[in-house]
Amino acid sequence: MASSVKLNCISISVSDSDSDEAPGWKQSRFRRKRRNPRGRWKDEPFRRALRRAMSWWPVLVFIPAIALLFFEASRLSVKPTVEHSSTGRFIRPEPGSNLNRLDPTTRVVNGSRVACLPILHPEQIQHLEFPEIAESDFPVKKVVYKSDPFVSQSIGNATMLPAYFDSIRFNLFTGNQTLYEREESFKVNETAVVHCGFYSEKGGFKLSEDDKKYMQGCQAVVSTCSFGGGDDLYQPIGMTEASLEKVCYVAFWDEITLAAQEAEGKMILDDHMIGKWRIVIVKNLPFSDQRLNGKIPKMLSHRLFPQARYSIWVDSKSQFRRDPIGVLEALLWRTKSVLAISEHGARSSIYDEGKAVIKKNKATPEEVKVQLNQYRVDGMPNQKRFKGKKALAEASVIVREHTPLTNLFMCLWFNEVVRFTSRDQLSFPYVLWRLGIPGINMFPVCTRKDLVNSMGHKHKVKPLVRSTT
Template sequence: MASSSFSNNSISISVSDDDPDEFGRKRVRTRRKRKKHGHRRIRNELNQLLIRLFVKYWMLLVFLPAAVLIIFEVTSVGRKPVLVVNSEINEVKRPNLMGNPELTKPKEATQGKKLDSKLNRLDPITHVVGGVREPCLKLLPAEELQHLDISEDEESTISSPVKRLVYISDHQTPHGHGGGDSTLSLQRTNVTRFNLFTGNQTFDEREKSFKVSGTVVLHCGFFSENGGFAISDRDKSYMQTCKLVASTCAFGGGDDLYQPIGMSEASLKKVCYVAFWDEITLAAQESQGNKIGEDGLIGKWRIVIVRNLPFVDQRLNGKIPKMLPHRLFPHAKYSIWVDSKSQFRRDPLGVVEALLWRRNSVLAISEHGARSSVYDEAKAVVLKHKATPVEVEVQMTQYRKDGLPEDKRFNGKKALNEASVIVRKHTPLTNMFMCLWFNEVVRFTSRDQLSFPYVLWRLEVLKNINMFPVCTRRDLVNSMGHIRKAKPLTN
């Protein structure tokens, strides 16, 4: 009864969670029920919060994976191989992609697109000097260019060890040289590169021609009136008026004619722009609608037609206006040569001031961009099939015999050149240098960069040469590359 009464009492007084049961324990069942209700309430609140967040940000959740994928792709671009463009040789190269030859082939581009990307560009070429970016060619301001004049200063001639040049020809016999030679009567023959234009320079005459004296006797082209490279009297008269000349040439229907740009009004009045063509190039250009005007001009260029070219090799024919402008323009004080593959894009007076007057130089020519040793260049010429191994070996053997050193620099300067642009003052000494250079090209190979260091080494007295860097050459011209190869002449 008592027990029953205790049981009834315990049931009737179960109102507090803190009241102990008959074993002194709290009523766990009642506590568990309350705890379970609390969890359920928290879960409900959390679910409601998640639902509200989803309703509010569901668009972000949907597009987040796509955004992450885009970010990954963008950041990975820098790790992918890219195209490398070499503007010096107009090639587009791909890096080696896993050694797959199919993926390393150069990307082909049309010649038209290459021309469009470079033609008529005037933007300066710059380089970093001492952490500061500067233009490669610093010309005077436009207002100062207007006042530049062609110097009549004769100081360099007075101080020069060479005062006078005598050119060997078939109608004068200085020191027993000259005289007609029937063995030279054949023109454009493959038997020998010497002909009636060059005269037959012997090795003994070659050796004597390097000796410096007040009067130097040497071969320098135009050996005979019947030797070729015939120019009309009208053009000759015009060429005799030139004091500063910018010239180029295209023989055998080769490159197109690019108009010079970037010149001042003063240069337009004082500079002769002369382009030498042969009859093949004339016909090719006329077929494209490029007609010579009544004044002999196409644009700024005075077109001079040359007939009876003396060499089978068109590269040799091109060396005549390139190396012998002092013979073609007898009264010129200065000349600027520009290869036909390039567009001249700077003021000629400004170029003479910057590269010659400011540097106290009489000859300015670009350094070679890839090599500095003539013997290394000889190997490259053979590998690129620019000349035959036999003729290159003959030339290098002779230069080694003469003692041309393996040194990569002469007088602290890089001797190997890239002669697409030549700026010079016409003095007896520089004229002598160009004659010697031309004779080496005729005797050996048409690759004039092989003979330039040799002549520079032999003619020790010519010191004030400005071997300007490649970036300066790139600023002087827009390099377009050769469009078509000129075909050799036939007999």
């Protein structure tokens, strides 16, 4: 039966056949797939565990973090490793730094872990004596230091030349080395005549008579310096009582560093000592560039300690942590070397180092360009190895015997950092290549890490304000 509906004069017919299924017609239906009870039973434990983990996620995150925090705190609270004395007893190092550690640095060699610095046991070091002076096969037998008749009417009674004289940083401390004299200085003769600082009484780097007398009595020395108040003074650790008797520990400060250290309560005693260091106050520094002033005690220790046979230089950002006589035995005597210096950890090429110096704003592009162009003109190859070792040195630790050969090497190196940039990593390979010095022990980075605890620079160095008139 059909029915009729009127809506706005439009007739819509709906038949009974439209509302009921016609015979033989099967209506399509969408059925929801029934879950497999077995699959649901398998997933349910995982789902419950996941829901529980989600509800406890803060605990799961913070428990490992708290455990790591306690682990690091326990490491810092561990008492510093003790150091040996000559009697086999132990001397606890001075507190005050979480880097006062003496545990050896190791590395893997041929599948076995070995010490980076194979230093002798303290009882063996106690009985070591300085070896007799050996005759060198190298032609240089004597070094004479130039003292130029250097007078300029333009400076009158001034104690200093301008910081740059004819675009070069030579002054009354260094003497005025010409390019011809530079070239002649690299020619190996039995008697070498070179500029090597301390040119004039008006040149600066003034020391007291008491300090000079003390320094002249040193047979072996560990030295450091801090000019411009950039670093703290870190007490050496790890030495035997024998080394304390035989080795001088000298720290060079300027008056800026002195004031900065006194402001922090570090006062020099009447005997000029702070801990194990003899503090030597330097007045009238020769250069406005404090980094260049720091090269004087670093490179010219043979001039500052004229009677010393051995010296160990340590940058002021580091804490020396090994027995100095043991270091001499391990790095010089055992290897038959006269100079030991650490390899550079990041680069091997002098020209790659020049790019890094510019990128890190350690020197201007113009300064680096002048230096490297001169080295190219001189024929310096872009070699990354020198006699099997890296050509580039890191130079924060220098161990050497004071022989005519090493004294000449250090004088030539110093003249290069005065002439060009104060970045001594750039000039070291050049001097090594030009002089062809034998007996160089360029030890790996891990050995340097065993020698010192690295502290980093504490403050920005304050510039030296000095009038040149």
